[in-house]
Amino acid sequence: MNPQERPSWRQQSPEVQQQVRQDSEHFRKCLDYLREHSAGEHEGFYGPDSMTWVIYREPVILLGGLRAILLQIAHPAVAIGVAQNSNFRGDLLGRARRTYTAMYQLVFGGLPEAMGAAKRVHSLHSRVNGALPAGAGPQGEGRYRANDPLLQRWVLATLIDGAMEVFETFVRPLSTEEKRRFYEESRLAAAQFGLLPEQMPPTLEAFYAWYHEQLAGDALRVGDTARELAGLLFNSPFTRGQLDELLTAGLLPQRWREAYGLAWGLGQQRAWRLLKGTMRRAINLTPPTLRCVTAWHQAQMRLAQARGARPTVMARVLNTLDSYVDVPFSIRPVAAKTPAADRD
Template sequence: MSRSHPPLPSSDQWTATEDRLGFFGPDSVSWRIHSDPSFSVGGLRALLLQALHPVAMDGVARFSGGFREEPWPRLIRTATYVDTLTFGTRTEAVRAAARVRGIHHRLGATEETTGRTYRVDDPDLLLWVHCCEVDSLLTVARRAGVPLTDEDADRYVAEQVTAAELIGIPRADVPDSVAALAGYFEGIRPELAVTAAARDAYRLITVPPMPTWVRYLTPAQGAWGGLAALAVALLPQWARRMYSWPGLGLTDAAATGALVAFRQALLRLPQRAQRSPIVWAGWDRVAEAPAA
């Protein structure tokens, strides 16, 4: 794998129309998956999966400021970044990627269990995070009932190569099909482990700290607990075995049924409540644009 980072594109490489549509556009599978209510569960599944890489997890534990005390800001930042890359203009997406690259470039350490000295922007670590995200969002969307053919699934993985390149991964190293993505996970599994940092992350994701009044006087704890339990149950079986938590008592069929019910419940909410303002700003921008 190359250790060099591809340069970010510049605004002289696209037209005003291309900028407005962003790197994916409303006809992409990425817009379809990332605007679906199942996105939130897929995002939690991705974080749980990402924690199984000792070096990548060490970077999160060391440098995601205050993650142990307040995981919410990191979760919000991550979702905002993905939304901006997907639904923002090309200019906005590149600006967001440049900001994250700048932060990553300054950070590095040595992970104790492996002895590896790393930088947060090592391409193989970025690739791990990318593949966990793509696999999780796609898997959860399909199991939730989003109508996606096998061709759509391959197209989504291929589209997301652009997101990988924006964050700094050489395009040639990124899986561009469902089969290639499965092969990536098969090859990397011997490097994975449940470290102390991974167990901390698991606890923070499944039982996050909340103010006492929120925990006991609102339905937040129960609602989040259900969402997190669903994300755990949707992990690959090999990942659930690593965590020694087979799925919180849910069979694969039961987990899929619960996910479908969750998505259907959210689809009954007002559309603007289903996803972030960044998502709907993208749809509005495209809808308001004059016909070509």
């Protein structure tokens, strides 16, 4: 079903309307949690001392996007929800840009901007629901909804694991303490999805025990819908080619690499080792200030201005460019202010 053809609120069944109201009430509790545990008005949800900023400031994290999507749509209800509600087929690039912009607003935006992004994502997901084919739903259920905690937890889990996997593959190893800090911060990410802390595994170790159980279990399977969506992903004008398949195959667990039919012979394995080593060396030879995403620089500029300091030249240049052209990996241009020291 095309998104434009979906029933309006008044056309939804009373049961669906009631579920949406319950989800909205639950999300208000998540917003309260976000306000209470955010780093600050200018810092946003996480702040500059967080592992979330350390990891997501690296543009290479976006290379895990295809991996995350393939694991997400291995859940049949997620695959059907994407197929029925998303403009995946007609506007893949636009959808990706909107997704990444929202992600950077949530990670690097100030508190008002991040809260606004969380509300918009929840509102969008509230309209995503529909019927499942027989046998596709959890516990035999006949419907799905994007705000279902079971589906939200799975989608978020692929992002948490994927971010750490990509960072360790291309940037540097993470210590156990750093991973624990990042997972603890994921409670804020969970609230953005509409999940309260108690709806997530309590520790990093518990998370991975549950996550690996899901990956090895029977609830996930690559069906026709997932294969169709994967074919669209690998054959768009922006992702067509062996490089995207190689990156995704190298980052996927073996079971899911095979389930999607991604080639992984000796040639691909040698190419993967060469690519991984080359990219890691190039990334580590590039100073962080030159390789960090625009959104991180904009966040640094916002914080500098709030503290009465002068933003860096790189932050000012990228922010100015973003005022005239759509700079990749940005959020929203920060209004320039003259530091107090310069006004005296």
